[in-house]
Each structure stands twice: as structure tokens, then as C-alpha cells.
Amino acid sequence: MAAxxxxxxxxxxxxxxxxxxxxxxKKEATNYGTDWTVPRGGAGVCALCWGEPTQSELLxxxxxxxxxxxxxxxxxxxxxxxCPGGDGPFCGLAAYGSTIITCVESxxxxxxxxxxxxxxxxxxxxxxxxxxxxxxPTRPHRLGTGGKENALKVWDLxxxxxxxxxxxxxxxxxxxxxxxxxxxxxxxxxxxxxxxTCTAHRQVRLYDPRSPRRxxxxxxxxxxxxxxxxxLVPGETSVVVGSAQGDMAVIDLRQxxxxxxxxxxxxxxxxxxxxxxxxxxxxxxLDRFLRVxxxxxxxxxxKVYLKSRLTCLLLSTxxxxxxxxxxxxxxxxxxxxxxxxxDTMETVPTPAKRAKKRKISGL
Amino acid sequence: xxxxxxxxxxxxxxxxxxxxxxxxxxxxxxxxxVYDETTVDPNDEEVAFDEATDEFAPYFNRQTVPKILITTSxxxxxxxxxxxxxxxxxxxxxxxxxRRGLALKRIIPQCIARDFTDLIVINEDRKIPNGLVLSHLxxxxxxxxxxxxxxxxxxxxxKGKEPTEHVPEVILNNFTTRLGHSIGRMFASLFPHxxxxxxxxxxxxxxxxxxxxxxxxxxxxxxxxxVGIQELGPRFTLKLRSxxxxxxxSKFGEYEWIHKRRExxxxxxxxxx
Numbered sequence: 283m284a285a286x287x288x289x290x291x292x293x294x295x296x297x298x299x300x301x302x303x304x305x306x307x308k309k310e311a312t313n314y315g316t317d318w319t320v321p322r323g324g325a326g327v328c329a330l331c332w333g334e335p336t337q338s339e340l341l342x343x344x345x346x347x348x349x350x351x352x353x354x355x356x357x358x359x360x361x362x363x364x365c366p367g368g369d370g371p372f373c374g375l376a377a378y379g380s381t382i383i384t385c386v387e388s389x390x391x392x393x394x395x396x397x398x399x400x401x402x403x404x405x406x407x408x409x410x411x412x413x414x415x416x417x418x419p420t421r422p423h424r425l426g427t428g429g430k431e432n433a434l435k436v437w438d439l440x441x442x443x444x445x446x447x448x449x450x451x452x453x454x455x456x457x458x459x460x461x462x463x464x465x466x467x468x469x470x471x472x473x474x475x476x477x478x479t480c481t482a483h484r485q486v487r488l489y490d491p492r493s494p495r496r497x498x499x500x501x502x503x504x505x506x507x508x509x510x511x512x513x514l515v516p517g518e519t520s521v522v523v524g525s526a527q528g529d530m531a532v533i534d535l536r537q538x539x540x541x542x543x544x545x546x547x548x549x550x551x552x553x554x555x556x557x558x559x560x561x562x563x564x565x566x567x568l569d570r571f572l573r574v575x576x577x578x579x580x581x582x583x584x585k586v587y588l589k590s591r592l593t594c595l596l597l598s599t600x601x602x603x604x605x606x607x608x609x610x611x612x613x614x615x616x617x618x619x620x621x622x623x624x625d626t627m628e629t630v631p632t633p634a635k636r637a638k639k640r641k642i643s644g645l
Numbered sequence: 646x647x648x649x650x651x652x653x654x655x656x657x658x659x660x661x662x663x664x665x666x667x668x669x670x671x672x673x674x675x676x677x678x679v680y681d682e683t684t685v686d687p688n689d690e691e692v693a694f695d696e697a698t699d700e701f702a703p704y705f706n707r708q709t710v711p712k713i714l715i716t717t718s719x720x721x722x723x724x725x726x727x728x729x730x731x732x733x734x735x736x737x738x739x740x741x742x743x744r745r746g747l748a749l750k751r752i753i754p755q756c757i758a759r760d761f762t763d764l765i766v767i768n769e770d771r772k773i774p775n776g777l778v779l780s781h782l783x784x785x786x787x788x789x790x791x792x793x794x795x796x797x798x799x800x801x802x803x804k805g806k807e808p809t810e811h812v813p814e815v816i817l818n819n820f821t822t823r824l825g826h827s828i829g830r831m832f833a834s835l836f837p838h839x840x841x842x843x844x845x846x847x848x849x850x851x852x853x854x855x856x857x858x859x860x861x862x863x864x865x866x867x868x869x870x871x872v873g874i875q876e877l878g879p880r881f882t883l884k885l886r887s888x889x890x891x892x893x894x895s896k897f898g899e900y901e902w903i904h905k906r907r908e909x910x911x912x913x914x915x916x917x918x
Contacts, residue, residue, distance in 0.1 A: 298691065298695050298698065300691070510899065526900055548904075548909070549900055568901045569902055587683055
């Protein structure tokens with residue numbers, strides 16, 4: 283089990299509550315942490331994040347409001363704690379130092395200390411109807427939140443009273459009606475201050491807190507279905523979006539055009555992530571498949587059937603994705619035997635193609 | 646040229662007599678079907694767990710009794726109205742209501758309040774029914790089918806008398822993949838659990854090559870091995886277009902499976918149900 287845990291390239295959370303480690307070379311998945319004999323509904327995984335930058339621990343947030351710590355070295359769940367308060371399932375999980383930050387759909391963000399017994403250190407109210415909370419990877423004390431009728435807000439944990447940046451809605455459309463907001467997913471750009479969000483009204487928006495405008499700097503629409511997942515392509519100029527009908531595309535942020543479409547998904551895409559080094563993007567969704575596409579030539583590289591509906595995924599960058607396993611020795615031995623056999627047989631001359639020659643001469 | 650080869654083979658077979666090699670199995674599309682990795686293994690624990698905790702669990706645990714609402718798109722024409730009436734005689738505990746131009750999103754909360762478990766909407770185009778939306782009500786999956794080849798009772802030849810009020814048995818054939826399993830469970834949840842064998846009626850959903858054929862028969866055992874069947878009730882074929890995760894929501898729904906013609910129909914031997 284421990285060896286298998288270390289070999290997993292992708293960690294996926296499913297609606298049945300299982301955490302799956304998937305090895306893409308062998309195309310296998312191993313389940314962790316569920317007992318299939320006890321039917322227990324409502325324990326699906328809502329959020330996944332790395333516990334530490336070394337990627338040796340995973341934080342798994344479940345629908346029954348428990349956060350479990352999973353160690354990839356040992357392949358087991360180490361501890362679990364219940365994080366009550368607020369309504370609804372988790373919409374974001376993050377680790378900050380030794381504390382855990384949880385965010386619930388009703389808007390309550392709590393910072394939980396390492397020790398289980400103590401209560402939450404800090405509480406933030408971010409507005410109701412949240413869909414996503416993410417942590418800025420370069421400045422872990424900054425969080426971004428977005429939701430239904432809840433515009434993008436960037437919070438700083440050191441100043442919890444007010445958001446650092448609160449986005450403003452776009453101007454009224456051509457009928458002079460207010461444009462509704464429903465931010466489904468957001469991502470921070472690693473080096474600059476920019477944030478990109480995708481909405482369920484099929485829009486992709488780019489915000490820049492450093493500019494004096496609070497309105498989005500760039501806005502594009504894509505597709506006919508609500509966009510449910512967003513991932514950054516390393517290089518800062520494009521993003522991959524996934525929709526509720528399985529359309530995935532790479533969108534250029536400089537001009538707002540669609541660069542490439544990634545085909546194959548038949549169900550709503552719930553989780554998307556790009557590999558930081560290789561041009562690969564992994565996606566998981568409600569059609570119970572994990573797909574890895576190559577960003578350069580749009581081809582599907584790996585497709586693994588995982589038997590439950592998938593909700594979130596994490597790529598492990600510590601593994602060497604290109605490494606192929608050594609060919610097993612018995613196969614080589616068999617090849618040698620075969621060669622010896624062929625050498626002992628006499629060569630038979632192939633019959634000359636006389637029939638065709640006759641036809642030609644007949645003309 | 647082919648006929649000559651066939652004749653030659655038959656002569657050889659007769660000449661050899663008993664020692665003839667067995668006949669080759671002809672290749673059919675079902676034989677050559679591309680192996681689908683989502684085929685459900687009967688012993689699979691994860692799938693069993695998934696099914697024990699999904700939206701149909703209350704039905705399969707016998708906690709709820711199915712109650713079905715059948716309606717149509719707006720302003721149905723005569724054929725569709727008659728089809729709805731016949732469908733309601735086939736499915737026990739079902740009610741037909743006239744759709745007075747009401748939005749489905751407004752009907753659904755009212756249905757849930759009145760304890761309905763399923764909603765069937767038959768879509769009509771040019772005076773014939775051509776689509777079916779089957780929605781399991783308390784936030785269950787919604788399946789959208791294209792319906793073709795609808796035959797009403799009077800168009801079926803050699804039919805029996807009208808279907809009686811007995812609860813029919815249900816046969817679900819050939820739903821092998823995971824998607825097929827979910828759809829099969831959806832159909833099964835339309836009918837009450839205990840069939841009344843006195844009525845000798847059976848409703849069959851037969852899946853072949855991604856088309857689901859619905860037939861309704863009355864059977865009688867003439868002897869131990871011989872059965873006579875009489876077809877009663879309407880007959881139609883369905884093809885799944887999409888399966889949505891929540892109740893019917895065309896704008897913001899999340900789809901579990903959509904049929905994408907350009908991507909999925911590339912091979913003649915690949916089926917999804």
C-alpha cells in the first residue's frame with residue numbers, strides 16, 4: 283500500500299467518499315479510506331489540497347464536514363477532525379503553516395489550529411452562496427472567494443475585517459439590465475497580482491487588483507454550458523476551462539480567443555489541473571473518467587475509468603511522469619529463443635509473381 | 646465468386662460428414678462490440694456502494710412508493726394525448742395532467758410537495774410524440790430521450806384486450822455499462838416493487854445497440870416450456886440523449902453524460918449503454 287501510494291501521479295476525490303491514487307503508467311487506481319460494506323451516504327469528497335509544499339500530505343474535505351489528513355508516504359489516513367460552523371459542504375480548503383483554513387458554502391471561513399481540541403482561531407464572513415475559495419500560492423495568507431451573486435473578494439488573514447480587493451460587476455448590458463454574477467472557480471496567478479475567474483454564465487474574467495479599475499480587465503464568453511472548472515497553464519497567458527457539458531478549451535488571456543478545444547469528456551468537468559513542468563492537463567468529471575490531455579497537440583494521453591463520480595483532483599509533481607518501468611527480464615529471454623528458432627529454419631524463396639506478369643503480357 | 650466459394654465449402658462439409666470442422670460464427674455488430682471499460686462487474690463493491698447511496702436508494706430500500714406524473718409539451722395533439730393515456734394504464738400509480746403552458750421549473754417544486762417521485766414529459770413535434778424527459782423527483786437524475794416508432798394500441802396487430810390494473814413485472818435487458826445501469830435503475834424505479842403475477846403482465850425495456858425498446862405483453866404458460874404472449878399497450882423505442890445530475894434544468898444543469906455525435910459516433914461498433 284505504501285509503495286502504491288508513492289507511485290500515484292494523480293490524487294482524485296470521488297463522490298462516494300473515496301480518495302483514489304492513480305498511477306498513469308499502469309493505468310491503475312487504488313482506493314484509500316473507504317469501507318465499502320457500510321452504506322453511508324453524504325460523505326463525498328468536496329475539496330482536496332496539499333498539506334505541505336513537499337506534497338507528502340493531503341488534506342481531504344468531505345461532505346460531512348470532516349477534514350482528514352492523508353499521508354502519501356504511508357498510504358493511510360493519519361487523523362481526522364470535524365469542522366463545524368456554517369451551512370453546506372466545503373467549498374475550499376487550504377493549509378497555512380500548521381493551520382487549516384476551511385470555507386463553507388454559507389460564507390464562513392475559519393482558521394483551525396493544529397491542535398484538535400482548540401476552537402477556531404479566526405472567523406471571517408465572506409457572504410452567502412460561495413462556490414470556491416482558493417489560496418494565493420505565493421502569498422499564503424491571501425485568500426480569494428467567489429460565488430453566486432457574490433463577487434470576487436480577496437481577503438488577507440492578517441486584516442480580517444475587510445477584503446483587500448472587492449470586485450465590481452460589469453456595466454449593464456445592452457438592454458440596461460444588471461448582469462448576474464455566479465463565480466464558479468477562480469485562480470491566482472503565481473507571480474503577478476492578477477486573478478482569473480470563470481462563471482456559470484459562461485464568462486471568463488480577468489481582474490487586476492493593482493489597476494485602479496475594480497471591474498474585470500478582460501472578459502470573454504465561451505460555450506453554451508456553465509463553466510465549472512478552471513486551471514492555469516504555466517506561462518501565464520492562457521487558461522483551461524471546463525464546462526458542465528464536458529467541453530474543455532484553452533483560452534488565450536491576451537486577446538480572449540479560444541486557442542484549442544480538448545475533446546473527450548462526456549459529463550460535467552469538476553476538476554482541472556495543469557502540470558507545472560510538462561504540457562499536460564488532467565481533468566476529472568461526472569462521467570467517472572480521469573483524462574490527461576497533451577496541451578500541444580490536443581491529444582488524449584491517458585484515460586482511466588474510476589468507478590465513481592469524481593469531484594476534485596490534485597497532481598503530484600514530485601513523481602517523474604516520463605519514467606518508464608524497466609521491461610521485465612522474462613520477455614527478453616523469450617525473444618532470444620524465438621530468434622534462435624528462426625535461424626535454424628531454412629529460407630523459402632517467395633514465388634515470383636508470374637500471374638501478374640502474364641496479364642500484362644496478355645495486353 | 647462468393648457463391649462459388651460457398652458452394653465449394655458446403656460440398657466439402659457434406660463430403661467430410663461427421664469429421665467436418667464446426668461452422669464458423671458469423672460476425673455481427675454485437676459480436677464485434679468494442680470492449681467498454683465501464684462494463685459493470687456483478688461483484689464490484691464500489692459500484693454496489695455507489696448504488697446503495699445514490700438517489701434511487703430510497704426506492705430500492707422500499708422506503709418510497711413510486712408516484713408518477715405524466716405530461717406533455719404545450720398544446721398536445723390527439724395522438725400524443727392518446728399515447729399519454731395508454732402509458733398511464735401501463736404504469737401503475739400514474740396521473741396524466743394537461744400542461745397549460747407551465748414552466749417545468751415551477752412544476753417541479755409543486756410535484757415534490759405533493760409526493761410525486763417521477764415526472765415524465767412527452768415532447769411533441771408535428772403531431773407525433775418524439776421526445777421523453779424522465780426526471781426522478783427529489784433532486785434525482787434527469788434523462789432526456791429521443792422517442793421514435795411510437796405505436797398506439799389500435800395500430801398493433803394481434804393485440805389482446807386492455808391492460809388491467811395489476812402491477813406488471815419489469816424486464817430490463819442488456820444494460821451492461823455503468824451508464825446503462827443507472828438508466829436501468831431509473832426505469833425500474835417507475836414501477837412498484839411487487840408485481841402481481843395474477844395479472845400475467847410484463848413490461849420489457851430491451852437495450853440493443855444503444856436503442857431501448859419498450860414492449861408490454863401479457864403471457865400465458867401453455868405448458869412447462871411453451872409460453873404464449875399477446876402484445877398489449879403502446880410500443881416505442883428510446884435513444885438516450887443526455888443524463889443530467891439534478892432535476893430538469895436546461896440552463897445551469899450539470900450533465901453526467903451527453904451524447905456528442907461527432908465524438909462518440911465515430912465507430913460503428915462502440916456503444917455506450
